[in-house]
Amino acid sequence: MYKIVKAMELASSIVYFDVEAPRVAASCLPGQFVIVRMDADSERIPLTICDYDREKGTVTIVIQTIGAGTMKMKQLKEGDAFHDFVGPLGKPSEFCSEDLATLKEKKIIFVAGGLGTAPVYPQVKWLHKQGVQADVIIGAKTKDLLILEEEMKAVAGEVFPTTDDGSYGRAGMVTNTLKDLVEKEGKHYDVCVAIGPMIMMKFVCLTTKELGIPTIVSMNPIMVDGTGMCGACRLTVDGEVKFACVDGPEFDGHKVDFDQAMKRMTIYKTAEGRALLKAQEGDTHHGGCGNCEG
């Protein structure tokens, strides 16, 4: 069992956990992820690592309630435990192994969308420790869903919050802000790292292609084992089949086939929807909805 030493709500549907997982904490690097299971009969859910403390042996994960599994997880409190917590999985971000002198010369812009802000944070923090100040665009639908802004400000160069509805920071999509920064505000970026919903990453890549900025994305397809065994997470990158869990999760965004990846995300949509309904409505759901076969 993997004990939760700190639990807090970051936004109405977003929860933060510090989890005791000494082996993961000792070896993880930015860009990697873990797979967690809440109970003995839960689904395996891949989650990117948000932070880690090697001395305390803890790993931070941030979850958003999107399905039945994550909805249950939200109810976990300090002192509770995850049944399983395995990792770190996937490859670390490329810059972790890059020559520091070259890295310091690069100007990096991170584009974080929604929950994607969580995996962006350890990357920016890691760079900060090496003396590299990266800029960050944090995007959210609305002010209430914008997370980790203060934490990010402490480790980033400039932080540009944006909201789709204009309730906070710049108004509109992250791609507008990115374009404005480069085209109107005289910013120059050598590399862009975009992490968020697939649709956001797709559009960031279209934008950076126009702007001529090489872009790295972190893919989050459906996974089962997360160690290369099942092939559920396969993607087409530059015409080749890649497994996100062992070849990624980070890839050259300009080479990823996003349309295919997004289609593949819908494989279990109906099944997941049913499970969510069942979990939400519990005993009050007695069938008749036409979908649940109940």
Place this chain on the structure above:
Amino acid sequence: MEVDVMKKVPVREQDAKERATNFEEVCLGYNEEEAMAEASRCLNCKNAQCMKGCPVSIDIPAFIQKVKEGEFEAAYQIISKSSALPAVCGRVCPQESQCEGKCIRGIKGEPVSIGKLERFVADWAMKNGIKPQPATEKKGKKVAVIGSGPAGLTCAGDLAKMGYDVTIFEALHEAGGVLVYGIPEFRLPKTRVVAKEIENVKSLGVKIETNVVIGKSTTIDELMEKEGFSAVFIGSGAGLPKFMGIPGEQANGVFSANEYLTRSNLMKAFDENSATPIMRAKKAVIVGGGNVAMDAARTALRLGAETHIVYRRSEEELPARVEEVHHAKEEGIIFDLLTNPVEILQDENGWVSGVKCIRMELGEPDESGRRRPVEVPGSEFVIDCDCVIMSLGTSPNPLISSTTEGLDINKRKCIIAEEEKGQTTKNGVFAGGDAVTGAATVVLAMGAGKAGAKGIDEFLSR
């Protein structure tokens, strides 16, 4: 009970129609009377050929004599000297090409049903709470075993019996490897058989740490340098599933057999109440002819699909166990032989709508000794379906080899290990099973686990 010495005592099975809709075990096994009757067919050969066919060298005539005499506990102790997983082997070994294939009875009639007898003895021991004998003296040396599949469990069991302090590291959340994620419930019950066999290995003093991915959570070098392990056995299994590389393979509804089976077996997705979803297809096409293909096909069938096996060679070349092919046919699986997919067709939403196939014919034998299938020009046709499961084998997972200094791999990216004792190119590190040979059988992996244990004991006794 009357016995025809030329024929095996028939084993009771679940009716084919009934079992095609459930996940209960197909073969029900012998009872005491049937087992003793079958055992009486053994000629107790002095120069026992059957033993030569057994990768773990069980003293087959000796245990069968004990069964004949009704001394089941003694029979179990004989088997457990050589095998850590008899209830598993009795169920999944390809006996027809091993022990039973060499049985003298088989020359004129049917061979002795060695597999079913082994299963009977193991099940009897389980039911009666008989455990293998733990070591009496401790060696005071720590050994790490990577992977809790058949190779790892066997190696760990043997080392523990010799008195070593053994820890198994398992990447998944549950121990058992392919026995848990790969082989379905109806062939190998998880709670009743696999979990019990693992308990037996643990009762020898073996510790199992789940959720540790060697090469990620920690490395072999760290285990040896920082955690005090004097030797390591790698039994990490096969690895990444292969795909055909044909158009349409990324469509929704195309799965690797590994994924499909892992969802059903490890995650229990066959049960409607499981938190993990699985596609319940209307018509499924399974590509491949091995045991894994049979398992995937019979799972899809049980989940409600009309199920086809598409295999590019003929029935004779099917690599699956004869019993699995026989069971699959009985259950109503349709075999489209000498047929090979060339493209997966999809609808406008990206879901599978069919498989375009081409007919094949057999040409000259290839390097595997099997006749090479050649396409018949112009013979393309379409099988309509909503699900395709690729069961084409696996290629080795580089996680361990790429993170261990001095551990060499061969051209096929398998870990290089010497066969007799499992020694790799790195001092103190041994390996066996699919990680070394590429995808093979449970019992070959167990044989390699045994060899590794022997190698490690010699290494640590130096």
